[in-house]
Amino acid sequence: MVATVPTARAALRACVEPLLAYAFALAASVGLMLLVVAAIAADSDGGDSDPAEDIDIKAIGTLVGIPFQLAGMALGGSLRLGAGAFSVSLFAPPLLVTAVFVAAVFILSQRAERATPSASTPERVILAAAGASATAVAVAIATRLLAMRSDGASLHAASVGLFLGAFALAFGSAVAGRVAAQGSLWPRWLPPDGRRALHLVTQHVLAYVAVVVPVAAVWLLIESGPEAALFAVVWGPTVAFWAFGLGHVGAVTALGEQQFAWDLGWFLGVVLPLLAVVLTLASAIAWHLRRGDDRELLAMPASWASLPIAYGSAALVVCLLSTVGLSGGFYDLGGGFTVHTAYWLIAVLAFWGALVEVLSRFVAPALARVVPAMIAKRLAVGPAQLWSPDLIPAQRIPMSPPDRARATKALIGVGVLAGLALAGGIALSVVGATMYSPEAEAEDYLDALVDADAGAALDLAPVDDDEASSALLTDQVYGAADDRITGYEITDVEEFGDTVTVTVDLEGVEDGDDVELTLVEDGNRGLFFHGWKVDEGGLASELTVSVPEDSTAVEVNGVSVPVVGGEDVDFWALPGSYVVNPYGGSEWLEPVDAETVVPASSWGVYAEIDDPEPSAALKTFVDDEVARWVEGCMAATEADPADCPQEIYPYGDEQRNLTWTLDTLPTVSWDGFYGTFPAGLSSDVDGEATATYEYDESYGYGKPHWVEATEDTTFYLNVTVDLIDGEPQVTIDSY
Numbered sequence: 001m002v003a004t005v006p007t008a009r010a011a012l013r014a015c016v017e018p019l020l021a022y023a024f025a026l027a028a029s030v031g032l033m034l035l036v037v038a039a040i041a042a043d044s045d046g047g048d049s050d051p052a053e054d055i056d057i058k059a060i061g062t063l064v065g066i067p068f069q070l071a072g073m074a075l076g077g078s079l080r081l082g083a084g085a086f087s088v089s090l091f092a093p094p095l096l097v098t099a100v101f102v103a104a105v106f107i108l109s110q111r112a113e114r115a116t117p118s119a120s121t122p123e124r125v126i127l128a129a130a131g132a133s134a135t136a137v138a139v140a141i142a143t144r145l146l147a148m149r150s151d152g153a154s155l156h157a158a159s160v161g162l163f164l165g166a167f168a169l170a171f172g173s174a175v176a177g178r179v180a181a182q183g184s185l186w187p188r189w190l191p192p193d194g195r196r197a198l199h200l201v202t203q204h205v206l207a208y209v210a211v212v213v214p215v216a217a218v219w220l221l222i223e224s225g226p227e228a229a230l231f232a233v234v235w236g237p238t239v240a241f242w243a244f245g246l247g248h249v250g251a252v253t254a255l256g257e258q259q260f261a262w263d264l265g266w267f268l269g270v271v272l273p274l275l276a277v278v279l280t281l282a283s284a285i286a287w288h289l290r291r292g293d294d295r296e297l298l299a300m301p302a303s304w305a306s307l308p309i310a311y312g313s314a315a316l317v318v319c320l321l322s323t324v325g326l327s328g329g330f331y332d333l334g335g336g337f338t339v340h341t342a343y344w345l346i347a348v349l350a351f352w353g354a355l356v357e358v359l360s361r362f363v364a365p366a367l368a369r370v371v372p373a374m375i376a377k378r379l380a381v382g383p384a385q386l387w388s389p390d391l392i393p394a395q396r397i398p399m400s401p402p403d404r405a406r407a408t409k410a411l412i413g414v415g416v417l418a419g420l421a422l423a424g425g426i427a428l429s430v431v432g433a434t435m436y437s438p439e440a441e442a443e444d445y446l447d448a449l450v451d452a453d454a455g456a457a458l459d460l461a462p463v464d465d466d467e468a469s470s471a472l473l474t475d476q477v478y479g480a481a482d483d484r485i486t487g488y489e490i491t492d493v494e495e496f497g498d499t500v501t502v503t504v505d506l507e508g509v510e511d512g513d514d515v516e517l518t519l520v521e522d523g524n525r526g527l528f529f530h531g532w533k534v535d536e537g538g539l540a541s542e543l544t545v546s547v548p549e550d551s552t553a554v555e556v557n558g559v560s561v562p563v564v565g566g567e568d569v570d571f572w573a574l575p576g577s578y579v580v581n582p583y584g585g586s587e588w589l590e591p592v593d594a595e596t597v598v599p600a601s602s603w604g605v606y607a608e609i610d611d612p613e614p615s616a617a618l619k620t621f622v623d624d625e626v627a628r629w630v631e632g633c634m635a636a637t638e639a640d641p642a643d644c645p646q647e648i649y650p651y652g653d654e655q656r657n658l659t660w661t662l663d664t665l666p667t668v669s670w671d672g673f674y675g676t677f678p679a680g681l682s683s684d685v686d687g688e689a690t691a692t693y694e695y696d697e698s699y700g701y702g703k704p705h706w707v708e709a710t711e712d713t714t715f716y717l718n719v720t721v722d723l724i725d726g727e728p729q730v731t732i733d734s735y
Contacts, residue, residue: 006123006130010116014127017112017177018135018170021104025074028100029067035230037063065146065156070234072143072157074098076165078325082498082521083153089336091161091325095237102173109177118178128174136167154498154521193303196290196382197310201353204283205244205314211275212240241322245341247272250315250348252322254339280352282379284359285368289380291360304357311353315346329496438500438519439493441532445517446504449485449539449574454478457574461538468542468570471561472578480557481576483597485509485539500532509575511599515539542604543573543596547582550677550723555584575600580607588618588728589675611675618728622668622681622721625730630687634660645687645715645734652695656706664688666717678722687715 006014073079073090074097080089109128118124140163147156190198213236221229232239242252246261246268253259262269287307297303319341327336368376441460448456458473471477478484486508494501498521506512522533545554549566556571556578563569575598581591592610599605614622633644637658640647646660666687673679690712697705718733 006118006127011127011130013116014112014131014174015134016131017108018105018131018174019138020108021101021170021173022071022135022139022166024104025071025097025101026067028097029070029074029094032070032094032097032230032234033063033066035233065148068143068146069148069155069157070094071097071101072139072162075101075139075162075169077143077157077159077162079155079157080159081153081155086328086330087498088326088328091323091338092235092238094234095321096234098169099237102169105170105173106177106180109174110181113178113181117182121179124178124182125175128171128178131174132167132171135170136163139163139166193291193297193306194310196287197306197353198313199382200283200287200290200356201307201310201314203286204279205318207279207282208244208247208275209237209240212243213237216240216243238322238324241318242339242341243268243272244276244318245315245322245345247276248345248349248352249273249276250345251342252339253342255337258342276352280356281359281363281367284356284364285371285376286379286382287356287360288364288368289376290382298361304354307353307357308350309353311356312346312350315341315349316343318349319343319345438495438532439490439502441519441534442490442502442504442517445534445538446485446488446506450487452479452484454574457538461534461536461540463537463540463572468572469561470572472543472556472559472571472573473540474559477557477559477578478574478576480559481574481578482595483509483575483577485512485575485600499535506575506600509600510597511601512575515600537572539600540572540574541598541602543571543578543580543598543607544604545569545571545580545582545607546609548676550726551583551586552726553584555581560584570604573598578607580609582607582609583612586615586726588615588621588723589613590615611673614670614673618721619670621728622719622730626668626717626719626732627665629732630662630665634662634689636660639691639693643734645717646689646691646713647715648691648711648713650691650693650695650711651707651709652697653699654696654704655693656695658691658693661690661692662687663690663712666715668717668719678720681719681721683717683719687717689713689715 069079073092074094076093078089078091080087109131113124118127140158143156143162144158147154147158149155213233216236216239217229217232220232244250246252246259246264249261251258251260261272291297323338323340325336325338328334371379445457445460448454448460452475454473454475454477458470463470463473485506488507489505490502491505491514492501492503494503500519502517502519504515504517506515517538518535519532520535522531545563546568547554547563547565551565552562553560554563554569555561558579561571561584577595577597579593580596583589583591589612591612594608594610596605596608630645633641633646636644639650639655639658645666650658664685664687666683667685668681669684670681671684672681690710692708692710694706694708697707715734720731720733722729722731
């Protein structure tokens, strides 16, 4: 047979069948998804709410993406959840969707081959490879673009495994379909007895799966409700393959431990092996009926090997199809485990094959006579073709010179397009590595800090407003800060899944060496490039200010920010030095300037706040209150007026016309003031007053004799200053 090469048009047409099969797989995924959604809805409490009020655009986007992720898992992809440095990956193919895809590719490729026969087997292989390549690319792109995203986390099944799995499934199914269209699907080197054996063991395994899946679904429906039952339908074949291994005295292994059927309770320990025994007897009868009484064949020693080899091969397939894996990672830490049928089932199932062979020779002849004729007739049906017919190559008409010229132009065009695609890929790679890389995003953020553009920095690295206030992340506040970032140098970039850590040395700030910035994936940019954003607020850290009870505002670098007094208030602040005045709303207190340094590597700092000084207004207010009170006392006409600081001990038994004159007003010292109220003060300069009066010098002997006298006195004050509803209240006591 002469090897031929398909035309470009034929290769392009060959892409239709696997892509259409992918559409069938998506339809199957939609059906499974709708079943699961219906089960969840049926299991919910319901309610009287209007469904229109519950529509969520994000939820709709998620529903659109789910079928693509299910189909991706079915074609060999691992469903990966990534959120920052954390990631978890699940490999659990929904084999029903896999079967739909494989069957669709096989049937469509078979029809295409019959409609337009290929000239040789190499041509069929090339056509299958072309369709498989296009399908693998399309599946990988669609699965990645329709990833489900929420709050920095992404969920998708796009991976190298998906690309390779989609290619392998599409390629193998397409080759099988095209070969089957031209003759027998069986390899020409496989003898008839081997074909019968593979056909029988395939029926044996599929019959076991076909019984277990609905039984498991009904059981879960009764035990756990419709939601669990429909999940069993989605991943039922995988569970059925586990059950197949357990029923045939195999085991399921996970984390180094092995589980046998009898470890799962008496019910499964009895039912699964019993089903295996029933199907083994049926297989023995079928094997006897399909071979017939060919004594020459039965006398050959090789006839004893067909079933053990076929059953051992089937065990390998069962172990592979029953594999489920779960892995995860956090920064440099990672691990995982797989669950699958233990691979020593290969030897065990080979023994079962030998048992079927023995039963078919010595027990099945007697059993076959009591089997109903209709069932016996069905059991006797084996492979349709035991011998492969000779392949008749399709005749090709040699190309004419014009056709050859057109083909040459087409090949040149394909080469040009391939070159342009390669150049475009290189250009996209360069642009992505320079303009849309995590390092470039980090540079944009650091440049904004160097330029004191706090607004741009906040856009590039959002903070959590529920954790602290972003009121200080403004150009006005940050621009007035000292010791800001004046330059930087990126020293290292490390990638951990969807997270990138950029290490940078900062200039102009405290603790600026080996500072780390964390960046996470943030959707796509320009369709082709991964987007990145600075995570965890970038270099912003918390600045905590203890606000006095009566304060209503905090001033930071001269900018007033409203606050609630009497509690600690947290602000996000960028690296630099800040002057914090927690008494920004008070006219009675003046802060003592003290800088608070917010370092580049810190979880948070408390604001440096010294004890405030009384404002000039407060001092004046207190002095005025003291003067008013003292003046009131100077109006007294007693030698020892009540609630007043001055007093004298006058001469004589009787006095008259007593007046007080203030010589020196006492002053109040603020040395004992520490910024809190009520504050106790005392006079540091004594008050002085003079009393002028007349007293009776006769002391009661004879006629009164009034004499004028003058006496000086010194007095002191205790002053209590308090703030009531933001207004000072002064209380004065004398010694």
